[in-house]
Amino acid sequence: MEGRIQAVRGMKDILPGEVETWQAVEALARKILEIYGFSEIRIPLLERTELFARSIGEATDIVEKEMYTFRDRSDISVTLRPEATAGILRAYIQHGLYRTQPFQKFYCIGPMFRYERPQKGRYRQFHQIDAEILGSPDPRCDAELLAMLRTLFEGMGLRELDFQINSLGCRSCRPSFKEAILSFLRDRETRLCEDCRRRLQINPLRIFDCKVPQCQENLRGAPQTLEHLCGPCRDHLESLERHLNSLEIPYTVNSLIVRGLDYYTRTIFEVISSDLGAQNAVCGGGRYDNLIEELGGPDMPAIGFAIGEERLVSLLLEGGRQRSRPPLDLFVVAVDARAESEAFLWLDRARRLGLRAETDLRGGSLKSQLRRAHKLSARRVLILGERELHQRRALLKAMDSGEQEEVPLDRLEAQMAEWVQGLREEK
RNA sequence: GUGGGUGUAGCUCAGAAGGUCAGAGCACCAGGUUGUGGCCCUGGGGGUCGAGGGUUCGAAUCCCUUCACUCACCCCA
Numbered sequence: 001m002e003g004r005i006q007a008v009r010g011m012k013d014i015l016p017g018e019v020e021t022w023q024a025v026e027a028l029a030r031k032i033l034e035i036y037g038f039s040e041i042r043i044p045l046l047e048r049t050e051l052f053a054r055s056i057g058e059a060t061d062i063v064e065k066e067m068y069t070f071r072d073r074s075d076i077s078v079t080l081r082p083e084a085t086a087g088i089l090r091a092y093i094q095h096g097l098y099r100t101q102p103f104q105k106f107y108c109i110g111p112m113f114r115y116e117r118p119q120k121g122r123y124r125q126f127h128q129i130d131a132e133i134l135g136s137p138d139p140r141c142d143a144e145l146l147a148m149l150r151t152l153f154e155g156m157g158l159r160e161l162d163f164q165i166n167s168l169g170c171r172s173c174r175p176s177f178k179e180a181i182l183s184f185l186r187d188r189e190t191r192l193c194e195d196c197r198r199r200l201q202i203n204p205l206r207i208f209d210c211k212v213p214q215c216q217e218n219l220r221g222a223p224q225t226l227e228h229l230c231g232p233c234r235d236h237l238e239s240l241e242r243h244l245n246s247l248e249i250p251y252t253v254n255s256l257i258v259r260g261l262d263y264y265t266r267t268i269f270e271v272i273s274s275d276l277g278a279q280n281a282v283c284g285g286g287r288y289d290n291l292i293e294e295l296g297g298p299d300m301p302a303i304g305f306a307i308g309e310e311r312l313v314s315l316l317l318e319g320g321r322q323r324s325r326p327p328l329d330l331f332v333v334a335v336d337a338r339a340e341s342e343a344f345l346w347l348d349r350a351r352r353l354g355l356r357a358e359t360d361l362r363g364g365s366l367k368s369q370l371r372r373a374h375k376l377s378a379r380r381v382l383i384l385g386e387r388e389l390h391q392r393r394a395l396l397k398a399m400d401s402g403e404q405e406e407v408p409l410d411r412l413e414a415q416m417a418e419w420v421q422g423l424r425e426e427k
Numbered sequence: 428g429u430g431g432g433u434g435u436a437g438c439u440c441a442g443a444a445g446g447u448c449a450g451a452g453c454a455c456c457a458g459g460u461u462g463u464g465g466c467c468c469u470g471g472g473g474g475u476c477g478a479g480g481g482u483u484c485g486a487a488u489c490c491c492u493u494c495a496c497u498c499a500c501c502c503c504a
Contacts, residue, residue: 006495061502065428083504112504117428119498128504195501211500260503270504277498284504308504335462368457370464378464385462399464 010116010124012310020323021313026109028155029129029307036148038107038131043087045111049077055086055291057262059202066114068124080113083261084130085288085304086295092134093297102300103135109309121279121311129312132304137289139236141303142267143243149271149283149305150249156312157321158273161282163251165244165269166225167237168205168258171290173230174265178204180223188218205258225255236266259284263291267303275318276311283307329355329419331373335366335385343384346394349413350382354420374399380419382412 007013014022030040049069056062068080081087088106091097097104108130115124131148133141146163153161169177181204189197193212200207208219229237244251251269259268268286276282285305293299316322330350334343343359350357358376360369366383373381383395383404394412397404407415 009495066502114503116502117500118496119500122503126504130504198501206502278500279503281504306504311504333463365457366462367464372464374464381464383463387462395463397463402464404463 008124010118012123012125016325018313018317018322020325021316021321022309024323025156025309025312025316026129029107029109029152032148032152032155033107033129033131036105036144036151038105041088041091041106041108042110043081043084043091043108045081045113046078047081047087047090049079051086051090051295052079052082055089055261055263055295056083060260060262062114062260066116068113068115082112082114084108084110084112084128084306085132085263085291088130088132088304089134089292089295089297089302093292093295098135098292098298098300102298105131105133107131119279120277121308121314123310127309129307129309130304132302134292134302135300137236137301139239139267140243142240142269142287143247143249145285145303145305146244146249146251146269147247149307152307153271153282156316157319158312158315160273160275162272162274163249163269164254164257164272165237165240165251165267166253166255166257167229167233167266168264168268168286169225169229169233170265173228173233177223177225177228180228181205181207184222185218191218203258208256209258226253233266240267259286263288263294265289269305271307273311273315275315279308279311281308282311282315326356327377327379328358328373329379329423330357330416331369331376331378331381332357332359333366333369333373333381333383334359334363335383335388337363338386339384339389342389343382346382346384346412350416353413353416354423355416 033040049067052067053063058064062082067082069077070079072078088108092104092106109127111125111127113125116122118124131145133145146165149163153159168174182200185192185200185204185207189200192200192207192215193210196207196210196212196215199210205225207215208222210216226234226237241251241253257268257270264286266287266289269284270281271283272280273282274280283305285303287301287303289301292302332343332347332350334340340363347357347359358373358378360372364372366385370381378399381397381399383397385395388394388406391406392410393406393408395404396407396415
């Protein structure tokens with residue numbers, strides 16, 4: 001394939017055949033998000049690099065090695081968004097949205113970019129369905145997000161998804177927990193794997209989900225996040241659990257989940273599927289009570305999540321739930337060149353009335369045009385040839401039965417209008 | 428960034444130890460009498476066997492390099 005340009009590594013085309021599933025996912029997501037009171041917000045793909053460095057955290061993998069960063073023509077450093085939250089908050093602060101309405105719920109659907117080695121469920125351009133609730137510390141926010149996720153996933157026919165939650169504590173209790181971990185691991189450090197020794201410096205909590213057996217052994221008896229939560233954080237988690245129970249949302253508390261972004265506080269959660277390979281989270285999110293203030297906004301708590309659309313779509317496809325294009329309502333055949341212009345006219349009339357109608361713009365024999373009509377699973381075919389034009393009528397063929405009838409041209413438009421009516425009633 | 432696997436027509440793949448090995452199925456296009464789809468039959472288009480180099484009389488087949496894809500690690504959606 002030398003000489004032919006291929007897509008950039010990690011960037012996927014979504015072709016007809018698969019795109020219908022994406023459309024269905026997004027349509028349902030929008031519907032549910034709107035039902036739950038979220039408003040769409042659209043933000044730029046490109047932001048100043050500093051925004052992500054400050055929000056996600058300088059020492060995170062995303063900022064250190066995964067961002068698409070470059071200088072634009074006026075020499076400012078810009079970055080293709082690796083996640084949506086930072087940009088949404090930037091817009092919220094920049095436009096002073098919190099002044100007119102301090103409590104807001106947003107959603108945003110679109111592509112994100114991270115420069116990573118691609119693998120199953122992970123691409124350099126990927127898509128997220130993102131939702132944020134800004135301006136309330138109430139645990140009902142947390143519960144509402146999870147409730148919405150349940151509704152959404154159920155609506156897609158996905159069961160077997162595991163909702164896992166955890167609490168990372170807050171400014172007042174997290175430092176003491178980190179200290180407890182560090183002192184626990186201090187004399188065991190030499191027995192940890194190389195990666196874990198590095199984690200010890202950067203994000204000690206992450207050692208908990210190391211897969212090396214020896215590391216797991218050394219963690220026996222280690223302090224647990226949940227034991228070190230301060231009173232308010234403990235109350236928050238307990239209250240969330242009460243709400244989840246009353247809404248009958250199944251969940252598990254998993255003290256091992258940690259998130260890769262620095263800004264999370266208190267509640268964090270993931271939605272896990274066992275059918276996704278190594279990248280098994282379809283959705284991840286959490287509370288970030290200090291971030292808005294850190295970005296120069298008011299001191300306002302918030303929480304959000306992001307669904308990985310590629311992963312969601314792959315679950316649907318593997319579950320045999322792909323959508324296909326609806327069949328054609330009408331296919332118009334011009335038997336020979338002399339009927340083409342009349343046929344073309346009726347094709348457009350049909351479309352203006354709202355019928356999904358096609359013809360074969362390459363021409364070809366009657367046989368080949370009918371073959372095409374069949375391939376497009378057209379319900380009806382309108383056949384116009386010299387004979388029909390002379391008699392001012394059209395041949396109408398029903399493809400399932402093969403039966404044909406003649407319709408006078410002066411009655412055809414009314415006939416088409418009836419079909420449109422019938423289609424409306426089917427829905 | 429690190430490791431494993433794979434690279435032959437649009438797709439899924441055959442091509443045992445180098446010499447009709449450039450193929451099949453599907454897809455696509457066209458025919459199977461005079462204006463008619465699906466099934467069936469016939470025919471056709473399409474590949475520098477990922478790329479470059481080497482060994483050899485001769486390589487898709489062996490060796491080296493490279494690129495791409497893929498899975499996993501790291502990390503995340």
